[in-house]
Amino acid sequence: MTRAPLRAVSAFQAAGLRTFLAAEAWRGRDERGRRAEAHGLATALVGHVFYPDLLSEVLACLARLPAGSHCHLTAPPEVAARLPKAALDRADVTLHTTENRGRDIAPFLALLRSGALDGYDAVLKIHTKRSLHLPHGEVLRKALFVSLAGRASIVGNVLAIMADPSVGMVGWRRVFMTSPRQWHTNRSRVEALAASLSPPAEPRLAFFGGSMFWFRPAALRSITASPLSIGDFEPEAGQIDGTLHHALERCFAIAAAASGFSVCDTRGNVLIEAQRVAATAASADAAKP
Numbered sequence: 282m283t284r285a286p287l288r289a290v291s292a293f294q295a296a297g298l299r300t301f302l303a304a305e306a307w308r309g310r311d312e313r314g315r316r317a318e319a320h321g322l323a324t325a326l327v328g329h330v331f332y333p334d335l336l337s338e339v340l341a342c343l344a345r346l347p348a349g350s351h352c353h354l355t356a357p358p359e360v361a362a363r364l365p366k367a368a369l370d371r372a373d374v375t376l377h378t379t380e381n382r383g384r385d386i387a388p389f390l391a392l393l394r395s396g397a398l399d400g401y402d403a404v405l406k407i408h409t410k411r412s413l414h415l416p417h418g419e420v421l422r423k424a425l426f427v428s429l430a431g432r433a434s435i436v437g438n439v440l441a442i443m444a445d446p447s448v449g450m451v452g453w454r455r456v457f458m459t460s461p462r463q464w465h466t467n468r469s470r471v472e473a474l475a476a477s478l479s480p481p482a483e484p485r486l487a488f489f490g491g492s493m494f495w496f497r498p499a500a501l502r503s504i505t506a507s508p509l510s511i512g513d514f515e516p517e518a519g520q521i522d523g524t525l526h527h528a529l530e531r532c533f534a535i536a537a538a539a540s541g542f543s544v545c546d547t548r549g550n551v552l553i554e555a556q557r558v559a560a561t562a563a564s565a566d567a568a569k570p
Contacts, residue, residue: 295417298424301455309432317436319347320444322402326430327392329385329408330356333363338423340368342407342430347440353397355388357381383514384408385492386526393505398498403443405430407493425493428453428547435547439495442549449500449542449555450534452489457552459487470528475535478503480556482532482539487553492530500537504529 324347328339336354343352352374356364361378369376377395379388385408398404407426412418429452430436439451464471464486475482480503498505515524534544534553544553 291416295420298417298420301424302420302427305427305431312432312434315345315433317345317347317433317440319349320437320440322347322440322443323400324350324403324405324440325398325401326350326352326405326407327389327398328352328354329388330354330364331360331381331384332409332411333360333365335409335411335422336364336368338426339407339409340374342405342426343373345430345433345436346405347436351375353377353392355379355385355392380511381517382511383524383526383529384517385410386529387511387514389492390504390507390509390529391511393498393501401498403440403495403497405436405495410491410493421491425453425456425491428455429493429495438549439547442545442547443495443497446497447541447543447555448497448545449537449540450489450494450496450544451547452494452534452544452552454546454548454550454552456490456493457487457546458490461486463488463490465527466523467528467531470525471531474507474528474532475539478507478532478536478539480539482535483556485535486531487544488531488534492533494533496533496537497542500540500542501533503536503540504533 326343326346330336330339340352343350350373354374354376356376356378357380358378361376368374377388377392379391389406392398407429410422412421415421442448442451472484475484513525537544538553539556541555543551543555545551
């Protein structure tokens with residue numbers, strides 16, 4: 282797509298997102314200061330911070346999660362050094378420094394493997410996405426944050442959905458990508474990654490664009506167990522497509538489904554059904570002494 286049509290599409294998308302944000306601001310006018318009901322779930326937030334000035338937006342999302350929720354921040358050392366001490370000294374915030382590779386995806390993988398998220402039932406994954414190559418990048422990030430944690434009632438609805446233990450992931454339907462054009466240059470790599478998982482995932486295009494969603498850590502165990510290391514992720518060079526992190530972000534939802542969990546939107550509609558064979562196998566493994 283040439284630059285002029287891209288600007289036109291971006292302007293159209295930005296207008297729609299601003300309308301969404303205005304409507305949500307109106308709906309949330311009576312919810313300021315409220316925290317969501319936990320629905321019996323242990324909850325947390327994972328936020329990757331590359332732009333220190335956006336940390337306040339991440340912490341605003343945390344403030345709408347149930348009382349007692351913890352925030353796990355990831356950031357490269359040079360960014361971590363610029364984060365306000367008052368935020369890092371909070372009892373409900375833990376900072377994990379990571380190498381600047383793989384954008385938010387490699388640090389997320391490292392955090393999954395660390396065991397820090399194992400005790401949670403529902404975790405919100407967000408990051409300080411700016412998408413500088415997109416004219417509507419700023420408004421897109423704001424809309425993603427709002428769609429997932431913009432109001433206590435939104436968080437409460439998501440947690441009510443995730444109170445069903447068969448639900449492994451919840452995200453905003455508006456950014457759920459299934460169009461073949463969203464493969465871009467990543468199809469062969471996604472197919473290889475999907476086949477390498479245990480259990481293998483169906484190599485279909487079905488993912489939350491922007492890599493922001495609610496998830497159950499158990500649903501991503503096959504991702505956690507993959508042999509990938511941070512050294513497999515390309516050094517940061519401003520890439521907009523074709524890297525390992527672009528491929529891996531397209532694997533989260535299909536990996537959850539292959540492991541026996543459904544993927545839903547924020548209204549509870551099923552976007553990907555759990556694969557029954559995988560679910561049966563997982564149950565059988567769990568029953569072994």
